[in-house]
Every structure is written in C-alpha cells, then in structure tokens.
Amino acid sequence: MISVGIVGGTGYTGVELLRLLLRHPKAQVRVLTSRTEAGRRVSDMFPSLRGHTDLEFSDLDLNALKQCDVVFFATPHGVAMQHAEELITTGTKLIDLAADFRLQNLAEFEKWYGMQHSCPSVLADSVYGLTELNRDKIKNAQVIGNPGCYPTTVQLGLAPLLKDQHNLINTQSIIIDAKSGVSGAGRKASLGMIYSENADNFKAYGVAGHRHHPEIVEALENISGAKGQFSQLIFVPHLVPMIRGMLSTIYVDLTEQAQQINLQALYESFYENERFVDVMPANSSPETRSVRGANELRIALYQPQPNKLIVLVAQDNLVKGAAGQAIQNMNLMFNFDEAAGLEGIGLLP
C-alpha cells in the first residue's frame, strides 16, 4: 500500500482522483490539500464521498507531502513547478495534471501559459505521461506531466499512423474538430460556465488559439520522430452541453502508400494488447456515454474516399483524459497492475 498526496482537491480532477483512488487496492490517500478549504471534510464539499472517506483538506505542507510515495497536483498551471524540485529530493514521485511538465519547449510554454518555467531541469527529466506510448519511460520516471485531455485523444487517434511509420499521411493537412463536455473547463466560478449559458447551446471556442495546440504538435512530433511536420495542423475545440465526455473527429489525408494498407487492421494490431484503448469495428460510432466514468478510449475509422481517413476518438475527459490516466501512470511507476483501480465500467445510461 503506497501513500498518496493530492494537492488541490477541490477541482474536478481532484475529486475524480479521489473517486478512483479511494477504491484503489494498493494506494491510500493520506494528504489532501486546498488553499481555501483547509480543515473542511472533503465529503462536506463532495457529498458523493460521504461514507467513503473521513479525509480533511489541509494546507499545503511540503513536509507532509514528502512523506507520501507519490503526489498528484490537481492544481492550476504553474503550481506544481513551484514545488517539484523540493518535493522530489526525498524520492517522492510527482504527477502533475496541469501543464507544467507537458511541453519541453520552454518558449511555447511561456507563450501559451504566460509564465516562465521555474524548474527547467526537472522538466527536462520529466516524462510525458501518455501511458500507451511512453510506457517504458513512465515506469522509471520520477516526474510525470499528465497529458491534456484533447491531446490524449489526438495522440491515441493518430499514433498507429505515425509511430514507426513513414509516409502514411500528409502530416500538414490534419484537421482536428474536437468537442468537449463542460467539466473540461474545470470547477470555477465564472459567468461563462454557468448553467444557463451552456445548457441547450453549442459553440466553438478558442478557435484563434488553444493551449492544447502546441502540446498536440510537440507530442505528434515525438511520436513520428520528425520535427516541423505538423506546423499546419488545425485544431478547433467546441463546447458540448454535457458534463463529461470528449469526442475528437480527426480528418487525415492518406498517402498512396497508406491506400494499400488495411488501416482498420493496422489500428487493431497496434492496440491489440491495450486494455484501455478500444478499436471498434468498422462503421461504429463511439459515443461519449460509452466511456462515462471509465478509463477507456474508443476509436473508430471511416475511409470515405481512398485518400481520406476520418478517425473518431471518444473518452471521458476526466478519466482517460485526466485522473484515470494519471493513476494508470502511477500504477506503472509502482509496478502495480496497470489496471488497478481502473476497471470500473462506464455508467450507461
């Protein structure tokens, strides 16, 4: 049984970590911090946890956190990097669910997040936690930058076309039309997020630029091993009036070479041994409700013309897109069964 700390337990990724970790067979949450709620029982704030834990929020105390085997940061961008250097000195592992350890490109980080990185050397040693693609590095990492929700769908949606492949797609004409439930924006008191502004409504947002864009580009470069090939990538996120769920519709131009290949078989083979990635049969349409609350990601392919591929990718943004994948990484880092605590079935209806 490892001991776990969570910094920032009042947001949706925080409470989702709790939902999953409180039922984890090998991990126990010992420390739970909040700037604003110290002394309050977490189940008073999130009544779904009543009967499942007596944990109280505490102030952020690095000494307490250093006694944990692993600490999750479910905080706003910029918090984890302030504490990372100190925290890891005594061997504690760190998994950041914000963006502090996602981008190796410091200039891009500063540009999109509006702050300088405070511990570039920790960043340099950190590992990007897209589990299925970086499994070996994650096992030995001390610091993990857990991927953004949109980038998770894009990477797993395109990896079979890019990893160890050459010349299957035109990397410069990729279009990602992505849709997310409202919980993806977090738990914040802002006018744009209130019920009556979002229910029965649909819109694009961040069309002129979204922070996940540079993360997607850097990640795809790492998968394909070639820099600069995704500079023309288009990414348009949209907001869906639902709580959880994310669907990315990805449009790809296939090369002549790819047109000789059974892409459905390629995907099935690529993910053959993955417990959390489901390549659905031809002509399927992954619905977000099929993964509600589950650490699963479902993919379906359509080839409307010989040279065009449509990749549909669905996940729960809070699970495989955030807390679930973070625990999947923790499982690897501590040599647990990768699926420990993550085998729950999605809630349908």
Next chain:
Amino acid sequence: MISVGIVGGTGYTGVELLRLLLRHPKAQVRVLTSRTEAGRRVSDMFPSLRGHTDLEFSDLDLNALKQCDVVFFATPHGVAMQHAEELITTGTKLIDLAADFRLQNLAEFEKWYGMQHSCPSVLADSVYGLTELNRDKIKNAQVIGNPGCYPTTVQLGLAPLLKDQHNLINTQSIIIDAKSGVSGAGRKASLGMIYSENADNFKAYGVAGHRHHPEIVEALENISGAKGQFSQLIFVPHLVPMIRGMLSTIYVDLTEQAQQINLQALYESFYENERFVDVMPANSSPETRSVRGANELRIALYQPQPNKLIVLVAQDNLVKGAAGQAIQNMNLMFNFDEAAGLEGIGLLP
C-alpha cells in the same frame, strides 16, 4: 410611443425585458444602464440581439432616466429604492423587478434582505404588481413592485380559493412544493451555478427559509383579506436542470363547504377573461415547456380525495414570473392593450 429606461441590463431579467420591449409596438428602450459594461453594445454581450438594436450600456444617470416615461429596475435587491424617490419627482414611473417594493412589512424586508428600507414612504404608495389581482391599482400606480416568480405561481394558483371566498380551504395547512429552472437564480458567477454542478442533478434548496416565503404570506393575506392565517404555510423550492420554467405543486385541505363546489368551474370562471392565465381541463398536467418564452401561466386541478386539492401551476419564470408581467403592468399603467408586446407563442420543442 413611450420611452423606456432599463437599469441593470446585464442580467437575465434585463435581457428578457429587452427581448420583449424591442418588439413592443408602443414602447422604445432609450436608456440601458450597467455598472460594469458602460460603453459596450448590448448585442455584443447578448448576440441574440444582433440586428435588433444598436443600444449601448451607459452609466446610471438619473437625469437621463428621468426623461423616460418608465424605468425598469432589473437590478439586485436594494438598488431601486436608492433612486426611487428622486426618479419619480418628475413623473417617471418605476417598475422594480427586485424585492424593494414587494413587502409592505418593513421588518420582514429587513429580516430577509438584510438591509433597511431607504424610502418607506415611496413603498407605502407603491403597488404590488400581480397584474390579474391588482389591475385597478396598477393602472394608477407610479411605483410597482413586480412580484417574485414563485409568489406569482402561488397567488394565481390559490386566488380563486381565497379572493372573496370564505372558508373554502384550511389556510394553515397549505404546502407548496415548488420547482424552478436555473435561470431563476440570475446571471452570476458563482460556483453553485456552474453547468457541471447543476446538469443531471436535482435538489431542494432554501428549505430552511427562502425570501419568497414572506412575500407569499403577505400576498395571500392581501388576497384573502385576513392577517395571520398563513403562518403555518410550508414552502420548499427545488432546482431543476433546465434553463427556464417553474412548476408549483400546491397541496390544499378543503373544507366541507368547498367539497360542495365544482372547483374546476370556480377556477374557469375566475380566470374567464384573463388572457394570460389558462385553466386547463381536468386531468391535465401543465408542462413548463408549454409556456417557454411566453407570458402565460397554466393551472390544472386534481382532487384526489374529497377534502384534498392539488393545484399545479406552470409558468416561465423569466416571463410571467418576471419581465413579461412587468411589461403587462407597464401596459396597464400607460393604458395600452394589456397584451401589447406579449402575444408571442411559447417555443416548443
């Protein structure tokens, strides 16, 4: 054509007033104020108004408002009463959609709204704007306290049993189980109002006490003409995951006398000439979507036992429960057709 001012145009009652008044045949909105948005075009904030108005928000300027024939206050509680005395000196009429002129009982006002009333003499001369019940007084009023949304359903739901009636119901055992869409809580950046906290969820709120309770009691006393008879009334509001709409389910104990009467006929007769109150046939169930966007209120009756009556009352909380009724009152005050600007049909589906 009268000229209209709206103070506080950035909330939901403000934008609803605009939606209705911009299409009103005899009224023109000339002034629209906002503490925070002065200089901004209202259609930039509410894109549904693009193409319908070039109005800009301005700072609150009493001189400008005094040149209007009527000014609506769609502000938080306590704002209208600060300006009322000055505003009405030159003949401008005032319709407050907040609570400043709803309660004649000053002690109750202070208790529930946490502030002293700043112009009791204006309050004393003001008229409570439940149109159907106070029509004559409204016609001659200079200041109107527009009713709360819940109190509107309760008064119109019970008036036929109380007005000019004696001894039809046990006034001390009335139970009001009320349900409202989320827009009833206004347009505020608060954590409790965000989408992911309200969607796919149902709860009671304000069970220990809600500001509309004293308003309901005072109003029912005025209708029945007897003080103190409603001190045991129970009122429990609930929050429904929908934008607009309100349904009150009212439980009443009937006297022996009432059991001799055809109550369906009583209601139908009572509202026979009312354009905006619809007594539905026996065994109907008024749905909130049947009045979505419309200045209508629908009532249905059930008598499960000889001595029990269930009154179901549905309205759109923003229309008949707020902006629509305010305009209905304005129409009376200026001797317009009472239905002017209010004849739109509800949006279904």
Next chain:
Amino acid sequence: MISVGIVGGTGYTGVELLRLLLRHPKAQVRVLTSRTEAGRRVSDMFPSLRGHTDLEFSDLDLNALKQCDVVFFATPHGVAMQHAEELITTGTKLIDLAADFRLQNLAEFEKWYGMQHSCPSVLADSVYGLTELNRDKIKNAQVIGNPGCYPTTVQLGLAPLLKDQHNLINTQSIIIDAKSGVSGAGRKASLGMIYSENADNFKAYGVAGHRHHPEIVEALENISGAKGQFSQLIFVPHLVPMIRGMLSTIYVDLTEQAQQINLQALYESFYENERFVDVMPANSSPETRSVRGANELRIALYQPQPNKLIVLVAQDNLVKGAAGQAIQNMNLMFNFDEAAGLEGIGLLP
C-alpha cells in the same frame, strides 16, 4: 462463485445489473436472455460493456436458467410470474425487478397492472426486498419482489417514524412529492420519452393515480403494522430532465409525542449500522448527483414548525431504486458481504 441469469437484458435495469454484476467478486453472469436480440452480443447494444464481457443474448430457455443459482427478471410486469413456479422447483432463486411480487394484495395488483396474478402461491411465499427493513426474511427467501424506485425512497424515508413506533405522525396526512429522472420510465420507443419532449421541461405525471401508490401503502402498513392507516396518503410523481436520480420530498404532520423527540437523532440511530443509508446532518440537502451510479440513499430532515417534518430522500433510481438493491438482496440470499459489488462511489460531477 455463483452463476447468475438475467432475463430481459435490454432495458436499463438489465444493463445496470450487468454493470454491477460483471464486477461482482462472487457472482458470474452466465445467461442473459432477450426476446428480440438473441444471438447478439450485449456489448454491441451497450458499448460501455465492450471489453468487459463476451456475453450474448439468448432466447429464454428455462432449462438454462434453472442451472443458475439465481435469476433476475428485468422484464416488463407479468413475465416473472409466468416462469416463477417452474424456475424455483430445482432450487434456483428468483429476484424480480418488476411488480409481480411486490403486492400481496391480489386485487390491487389486478387493478393497477391490468392482469391476473398467475402464481398466487409463489407470491404468498415471496419476500418484499426492501433490504434494510426485511433483512432476515430476505436471507431465507427463494423469491424476491424487488421494490419500486419511489417506494424505496418513501419506506426508508419514513421507516424510523413508523417501525416499532406508535403515534409519532399522522399517517393520514402524508404527502409525497416525488421527482424522478427519465430513465425511471425505462428504455422504450415511445413519443413521450424522446429527448425533445423531455429536455428543458418539467411536469407532474400520473397525478390521478400511479402504480407505486398501492405499493407504498401496503409497504407502509407492513412497516407500521397497522392496516388502513395510509388510505389518505397523497403521492405526486414528477419528471425531471435528467437521466438518473430520484428525490422524494415527504411532508409529515407530527404528533405531540413526536415533538418531544429529537428526530434527527432518531433517524441517525435507526440507520446507524446501515452502509447504504446516509442520514445527513441537519440543514443538508441531498442532491441526486451525490448518489449517481452508487447504491446509496441519502436522507435529510427539516422541521419548519414543531408539528411539521420534511423528509428529503435521494437515490439513484437505477441502483438503490432497482438493480443495486436487487444485488444487495442477492448478497444476503447467498450469505455474501451485503456490500459485495456495491461499493462504487457515485460519479460527481
């Protein structure tokens, strides 16, 4: 490991049984029948189950079912009773999630369900499966009538006032204002259930009479041990635009005797050892999302006046209100930990 059969696996209680049983440590679903889908993989119909089971629907085959240790009927009313007599001859236990074994009063059954009961003797020996109240009988039962969703909230909401108590409440003036998510109506192709008729809408239904009314009355009589005392009970269900969740707001008149008692303490003591019933602190408001997907029921009390009690009861209609309670009963019948397979935490947000 016991072997389990499910008859009627294409409805929402069927898929919810699967979601829970596929993760149950001591039960394995071996047979899954459907009139219409025989031969189809259940995960083709419910993609949330992909990766969790290879089960296929089969035709209803009593011989196959008789080899199961227990069979759940997640069928329309009237199906279980056709097969019960035969099924139990060889010792198989039966848990019916429809109404066939809920009402001992045959006349009421015929009146409300429009059919004659086909096996009154099995009915006579069956046990009503409100777990917390009938635990001992359930342990030894062969046939269980699993309670309706509304009746579960009412019984657990009122039991502390009725069981082994005399004269705490006026049993003739109970009012139950109940609200349910749409999944409570099942998975049927009917116009009244389609999205655009229910979203952003609220209404009462079944006001003139609902099948759960006689079940509530019979059950409360059994709890209190007195017949005829609930004949005036009022029950009004409403439909909430959400998928899962149920809240009952129950209004009770307290006797003089009850006014001498700390009712909050009474409830807390009554449910002290119950893992799935949560008496919340004073002034709480149980939200349906706090039990979304969880086998939990939360209760809160308000005493607005000395002689009035408001009981708020929330549950997930598909879990504690149906499939979860059915499994809780199964656990008792096979001497498993009562919580086996039911410890999942609700999905919030």
Next chain:
Amino acid sequence: MISVGIVGGTGYTGVELLRLLLRHPKAQVRVLTSRTEAGRRVSDMFPSLRGHTDLEFSDLDLNALKQCDVVFFATPHGVAMQHAEELITTGTKLIDLAADFRLQNLAEFEKWYGMQHSCPSVLADSVYGLTELNRDKIKNAQVIGNPGCYPTTVQLGLAPLLKDQHNLINTQSIIIDAKSGVSGAGRKASLGMIYSENADNFKAYGVAGHRHHPEIVEALENISGAKGQFSQLIFVPHLVPMIRGMLSTIYVDLTEQAQQINLQALYESFYENERFVDVMPANSSPETRSVRGANELRIALYQPQPNKLIVLVAQDNLVKGAAGQAIQNMNLMFNFDEAAGLEGIGLLP
C-alpha cells in the same frame, strides 16, 4: 390575408410552422391535416398553442387544400410528391419541407430516399428554396423544395466564396463537420431518440453517408455553376444533447488568389442587405442559443493560416433550417415583406 394549409402538423416542423404562422400578419392557417389525429385540437397535442388557435386536425382532403393559397408539407419524404400534381392545378402554391423537391438529380433521389420520384415534371419546374440565393426564382415559383437544415448552413456559409467567384477555394477538399440538436431528427417514437440515450452524450452519426450530402453537392454546384467539383466533399454530422440548434464548422483550402482578398469584407459585402444572415465580426463564435427560435443564421470566419479558412455557421434547425425559411419563401411568393412574421428575437437564455 392569404389562406394556408399545413399537411402533417404533428411533427416539429409542423408545430414550428404553426408557432410562426399564427402570429403572421398576412397569413391564416385554415387547414391542418394529420393521418393519425383527425378531429383532435392541435392545442391538445401542443399545449403551447392553447389560447392561440382553435384549429383541429383534419384528414388530408385535397379539395380543402386546393382552396388554400399555399400548402406546406411538413410530412415525411415522399408525401408531397404524391399530391403535388393535383394540388397545383388550381393555382395553389406548394412548399415542401421534406426532400421531394430538393434534388433535381432523380438517380440521387432514388438512391438516398429509396423511392422513385412520382412527378418528375413538377420537380423540374420547382425551385430550390434557399431564399437568399434563389430569391428571384422563388418569387415566381409555384412549387418550392425547402432546403435541408444542414445544406442551408453549408450554402450560406460558402456562397460568398463560390457565387460569381472563380478559383477562390479548392472545392475538392471541403470538410464540413456539422452538429445538430436532437429535434433535427424529428418527432418519432424510436429507441435511438429517447431522452436517456441522448442526454449527456455526444456522437457522430451517418458518417458512412447522410441524405444531406447529395443535396449539399448539388446545391454547391448550382451556386458555383460548375458540375463535378465537389465530389470529394466530406460531411460528418454529429448529434448534440440540446433540443434546437445547429452549428457547421467548415474547413476550406484557399487558393493563392483568395489569399490576396479580405474575406471578412467579402462576406460582409455579400450579405450586406440580408436581414437574416449575420456576418459577425472577426474572432466571434456564433452560439446556437443566439438564434434559438429566430429566423437567423450567423457566420464567423477564422483564417488560421494564409491558405486555410474556417467558416462557423449557426442557425436554429427548425427556423432558418426549416419552418422559418419556408415562411420566408412564402413571403416572397406572395410579395409580402420578406420578414413578415419572422422578426421575433431569439430566446436567450
């Protein structure tokens, strides 16, 4: 005052026609037919119409319809064409809201709608009712094929780039990622449309082929005046958990020539005199709720790279995408103000 008939008044386009026509200053609905509801008052089925009309459904009677000046068919595909020939003999005009008169290509019609066209000669004389693009022809038409909802967004979204333009875009690489509220699927009792299958869920559908695809292609060919140029167009519709609203996100490759042009200015100029098409300022994001219930379509442009254009187009699928545009066409056909009956402001929130 013209007299109007509506065939098929029980679907969502039927009730939306009624909502708009009952408030139209120059049209009166005289006949309303339904196969299944003859003799029933329309306000019994759609309570939002209570107080606004006493109309009853009648059986389809061609003689009665022939006495109308115009008849709308709000029926399934294939109904209007059965009656068109007979109906128009005496001068009655016909506006079909289904697909019978949308496609001039008979082979495509048969392929996608699974039926032979029964009156090709009427079809040949009919006019495609995309109002803004075919205004002159519509004025003189006797039979109108009212456009599909998706095709309306695509045509108005792309017309400025295609009409009287040469070589602004690569017509073969257009990608349309479209999203619709559930009412777009009509009012039908089908399992796939029920609330609990659609709420809190998002998915693509019809990816392998949607009936609006050939309509889009034929219409774009007509706008651009060149056949065969859109054969590679990609169209992927998605289903949004909301009642009304449609957003199309259209991805276009710009030619060198187009990169020399201010496309924002081109669009603004193109739609300068259109009352129902709103080109929003740069960096806007049209929300579907900004047109809820209104006959408006809003467009916004983004140019993420010199050679890429993203066109966002929002409308209410039941208004500008169906009933509203049909009435806009009627207004033209009878020489009314084009906006008569269509000036209502959208319902926000």
